[in-house]
Amino acid sequence: MRSKDRISYFYDGDVGNVYFGPNHPMKPHRLCMTHHLVLSYDLHHKMEIYRPHKAYPVELAQFHSPDYVEFLQRITPDTQELFSNEMVKHNLGEDCPIFENLFEFCQIYAGGTIDAARRLNNKLCDIAINWAGGLHHAKKCEASGFCYINDLVLGILELLKYHARVLYIDIDVHHGDGVEEAFYFTDRVMTVSFHKYGDMFFPGTGDVKDVGEREGKNYAINVPLRDGIDDGSFFRLFKMIILKVMECYVPGAIVLQCGADSLAGDRLGCFNLSIDGHAACVKFVKQLNLPLLVTGGGGYTKENVARCWTVETGALLDVELPNEIPENEYIKYFAPDYSLKCPSGHMENLNSKSYLNTIRQQVCENLSAIQHAPGVQMQEVPPDFYIPDFDEDQHNPDQRVNRK
Template sequence: MHVCLELNYSSFHVAGDAGSVYFGPNHPMKPHRLCMTHHLVLSYDLHKKMEIYRPHKAYPVELAQFHSTDYVEFLHRITPDTQHLFSDELAKYNLGEDCPVFDNLFEFCQIYAGGTIDAACRLNNHLCDIAINWAGGLHHAKKCEASGFCYINDLVLGILELLKCHSRVLYIDIDVHHGDGVEEAFYFTDRVMTVSFHKYGDMFFPGTGDAKEKEKGIETYQPGAIVLQCGADSLAGDRLGCFNLSIDGHAECVRFVKKFNLPLLVTGGGGYTKENVARCWAVETGVLLDTELPNEIPENDYIKYFGPDFSLKIPNGHIENLNSKSYLSTIKMQVLENLRCIQHAPSVQMQEVPPDFYIPDFNEDLQNPDERIDQHTQDKHIQRDDEYYEGDNDNDHQTDL
């Protein structure tokens, strides 16, 4: 361990391969934002203050701890070349326009899910106090189907891992969309409390998460660990989001949660203006390391995408604030009433802690060594020729929303 923040050791999970997948032309999800984030973290020398860890690829049996076996098997075998043969299954598992079938889909799921599972395991084993996996946070995926660009719900898998050692886990979601997949997974247990800050409306995906809703059986909490989903589509100027948060405001949420001094698993999530996502997650990596980053972005392989001012912080958007004081007061009162009606931290009968999930003792990365691409080469990959569709210049969209 190399980070020393007074008994505060951080683990950074690098999923380099996840940044190279391509959802298809005109699809708003651009995993390449992960490469941009990684290079910003490197350019600010944040990697020198924490342990960098390349996670394993989650095995199908691990994914099936939450997802149905038939769904996992289908994701494993479906390819762009064969999907025309499985129209019924595609409809059953909700694969299509929002959740397309693309090359290396299952490997992509294995990588980001493996990162979150490993992060939880490291927290459980006291190898770090804070674990970061910006590739994770795909909170919409359900037990038997994909949803909202999400295929495997890594957050649920990570929480299940944390529950092996912690009586209660608090899940906090600051994505602009409701964390419905995680809430649904733990709706009937009092061992997980889900708190989601999002836009609610019948016409806004996923159409759930009214402030009047509250989980059954969830009680006032004394969590043993926290999972924080930092979806950056709540930033001003996001392509799909409609909130007006500055990066400082978004990062303040991370700073607030960190002050609880509990084992903390931090993931990414949504975010569709790529350079702003990278800016945000780099700043929040700094927050987790108690490191203030200079506003001028250092030279890196993606520097041209941060022009013309090459600054880390972005100005607030120009969206009119329609939240009246009375409306905000009503929401606050409603939330406080929900909390008042729940009892003190529920007791949990803990048994012997189960071992970390069984992982085969072979390294599948070494199965075809002649076909492997040097990992450093993959991580240095800047952009694929078809990554951007016509008119996709995020710098031109900063004030569109």
């Protein structure tokens, strides 16, 4: 064990002020609730708190296509009529609506994950947390599943500057399709996603047979689950697969997406996990003692999202939190019992022992096919993104910037 983990925590109050619309399940307000709960338990005294920089368009374009980034910059609720063709092209509409300050929202949550990766790279902390991040469905040229910019891909690209291999783990109820797709052809990132799988369940991808292609063959691990999985069966499978992955892949850093829609009672989820069951996975990954970047993700019953990510902040700090929620600005949301832990649900667990065994065997088989800890020719480390210090509006694009 490291003597005491140094934890960096990223938060910008503006991230919770955007509004997806009246009937939309995504409520960024859950981030303010989480932050105030973290403060009410005095956890901020045990970590370094940072306000992330707003990611520059040039940083977002490290993964996303420049025309998509530019489109997000230009579009507003008032001008969307003028951009109907581009909206279709980039998949904006009902699931991914246009709202006030959309681009700034993307800049903040992506900036947090990029900053988190940089602090880890520069050994300024051991664990970095950005609960606003984890928007794992966004693709190179399009929005998807409430996600516009894929901060996870940007954070992983940052970590790859210093690490030969990065492990991505996803415990959101939905398949981490955007991250898997971004790294489907490389062995430098292994993606491991535990998710509900079925034709009728978004995004409909993530079969155990989808394992990556070309250099990336067998470096995408999918653990498709059925409704109602409970703490015990989820954690046993999680622990066994992650230990096997660590042994075969030997990553230099880990990115953990902690979508809270895998909790019992989530508005869009269908699992039976308690907060303790969800947090057990976070504690387990922390014990692997590698540079760790932790993000949020899905989660649509917002008081439970806030509870979950607060408990997990405590877990990363090795602090056991009292169950009675202290007075805070959002206390009324936690009525009537004002307690921190929410129990597992009562849905029938459709994951039989034999089904889980089959999945486990299949994953182990795929893992045994990989080259042990693939090597990589490490080049000189590229610099953290160089941000020119000028007013973009007044800049002549034909003139070269002095790289001082």
